[in-house]
Amino acid sequence: MLYNNYNCIKDNNYIKGKSTEVKNIKSVKKKRTYYTDKKVNAARTNIQMYQWAKDIMNESVENAEYYLSLGIDYLWSLVTSQGIPRSGAVCDDGCPVCGKGINKFGHYPWIADSANMPWKLKCPNCGTIFPSNDFEAYYKSGIGKYGLFYPERADTSLLKNMLYPEKSKNWCVDDGYGVIDEKGRRYTFAAYYNHWYIWMDGSVASGERKNSILCIIKALKDAYLYTGESKYAKAGVIILDRVADVYPDMDVSQYRIEDGYRHNHGITKKGNITGAISECEVAKKLIGAYDAFFPEIYNKDCTDVISFLSEKLFYYQTHIIQLFHLETK
Secondary structure (H helix, E strand, O other), X not given: OOOOEEEEEHHHOOOOOOOOOEEEEXXXXXXXXXXXXXXXXXXXXXXXXXXXXXXXXXXXXXXXXXXXHOOHHHHHHOXXXXXXXXXXXXXXXXXXXXXXXXXXXXXXXXXXXXXXEEEEEEOOOOOOEEOOOOHHHHHHHOEOHHHOEOOOOOOHHHOOOOOOOOXXXXXXXXXXXXXXXXXXXXXXXXXXXXXXXXXXXXXXXXXXXOOOHHHHHXXXXXXXXXXOOHHHHHHHHHHHHHHHHHHHHOOHHHOOHXXXXXXXXXXXXXXXXXXXXXXXXXXXXXXXXXXXXXXXXHOOOOHHHHHHHXXXXXXXXXXXXXXXXXXXX
């Protein structure tokens, strides 16, 4: 039985280097408990009988196939860690170029194109693209142990204006912690992108298919529930496994409203990936996906999943295979 018994590091402090204590945990989960067989069978019966149900399935499968086409390495690497801030807004004063003119485009006006311009935001009012530096290259240069981002490791030569030669070399350059202008205002471009286009599945300005973690997990979950095809669940399990690596250390309280970061935590200053209010939905969706994928984990041969995670263990010293005692039958 896969994952029936396993060892895990107490409090996940292995990432921080605080603890190497292990304890044995006996899994009590044996089957799906929310997405029951009755619910799944009802959905599949509807798909056979009704066009509206077929349309829902086809859309889910189309989205899931698109995400699979990006490659498992891409999906695993998409997960960011605590070292990259999150923020639900860029700046109360709008755009660095056109100011509050952007506000007429709504609460979440910034446009992004994950496929063609990763880590970039476009102002819908003036058309300026931010940040001016190649943040994607900078971010990748800072990836180190455990596959996490370390600012001290990142190549600072990449922190220069590459888009607007008529401006200074430091104009609107974001190192992940925002752009601070001459008036002390912080524009959190990378943090906003990280929040809305890496993690969250809420609606944003572009209205396009988003390559965000929650969107991908939902598409894979739905496609698996509707079709029963293992490939969707296996990709989803790999993403969830990677989220489990970083989730315990995610903490929005380190990115304060006083410093220009925006989270809907109801002034509690609490939350993991996002503010405590939205975090409830994040946790619900992650747990729901785990429940949906569970038959693939518990009953099936996950050799290819284990093989992929083993490669990540070897390269990045991640924990899952090293610390989990796997029993298969």
